[in-house]
Amino acid sequence: MAEPLIFAIPKGRILDEALPLLASVGITPAGEFFDKANRSLMFATNQAHVSIIRVRAFDVATFVAHGAAQIGIVGSDVIEEFDYSELYAPVDLGIGRCRLSVAQPKDDAEQVGNVSHLRVATKYPNLTSRYFESKGIQAECVKLNGAMELAPSLGLSRHIVDLVESGSTLKANNLVETDRILDISGRLVVNRAAYKMRSAELTPLVQKFREMAGQA
Numbered sequence: 001m002a003e004p005l006i007f008a009i010p011k012g013r014i015l016d017e018a019l020p021l022l023a024s025v026g027i028t029p030a031g032e033f034f035d036k037a038n039r040s041l042m043f044a045t046n047q048a049h050v051s052i053i054r055v056r057a058f059d060v061a062t063f064v065a066h067g068a069a070q071i072g073i074v075g076s077d078v079i080e081e082f083d084y085s086e087l088y089a090p091v092d093l094g095i096g097r098c099r100l101s102v103a104q105p106k107d108d109a110e111q112v113g114n115v116s117h118l119r120v121a122t123k124y125p126n127l128t129s130r131y132f133e134s135k136g137i138q139a140e141c142v143k144l145n146g147a148m149e150l151a152p153s154l155g156l157s158r159h160i161v162d163l164v165e166s167g168s169t170l171k172a173n174n175l176v177e178t179d180r181i182l183d184i185s186g187r188l189v190v191n192r193a194a195y196k197m198r199s200a201e202l203t204p205l206v207q208k209f210r211e212m213a214g215q216a
């Protein structure tokens, strides 16, 4: 029997929005997927030829780009950060909407336009460097995996580049958004080589997502 298609989905906040989309294209994970005590990372689905892996958002991109998974769902922030050439993102799923922004302390007068070098705490060093480079500024990125908002008050960096949704995390930490780098939403991603080699399975599946998202 042919190897199953591996579908990678992020395990965190996007998951709740991704599962109904999967269901609407006919894919439902097996019961163990919903059992919090179950430590498996790969799950069968109602479709014999599709299995699901539940991994961190950044790892969805890595699994799919390397062909370890053939298809996945991930935020456009992650796609842009890695910029993997093997990753094809044919459908905007309209979930997980947020933005990637620059922020700094409310009472900090320094304007980004007036400096040639900045230190920035971020989970997105590539996007951050590219953004500041386009403005002629060299960004020294301090990589954090979360809680970027702590960096300015603790002297780690004056600026942060982080995801903003409601803005309440910035506000609670006395920061203000000074620039918007990227509008973000969840995307369907497919490994380009697999899309060619396993087109009989992947093309109809991608088409179903397109129709569901109104992009057919």
Ligand SMILES: Nc1ncnc2c1ncn2[C@@H]1O[C@H](COP(=O)(O)OP(=O)(O)OP(=O)(O)O)[C@@H](O)[C@H]1O
Pocket: 010, 011, 012, 013, 014, 015, 055, 056, 057, 058, 074, 075, 076, 077, 078, 096, 097, 098, 163, 164, 165, 166, 184, 185, 186
């Ligand atoms: N307020 C938000 N904060 C963080 N991510 C958000 C927010 N709103 C939408 N997103 C999207 O959700 C994605 C994170 O997805 P999710 O939380 O499912 O992943 P994760 O693997 O649990 O993340 P982590 O790397 O934090 O463990 C982001 O890459 C972004 O595209």
Ligand SMILES: O=P(O)(O)OC[C@H]1O[C@H](OP(=O)(O)OP(=O)(O)O)[C@H](O)[C@@H]1O
Pocket: 145, 146, 147, 148, 149, 162, 163, 164, 165, 166, 167, 168, 169, 170
């Ligand atoms: O604008 P808001 O609605 O407040 O949302 C933005 C916050 O949510 C995310 O953090 P998350 O909760 O994922 O925690 P983390 O940064 O520690 O991963 C993000 O990194 C911001 O901190």
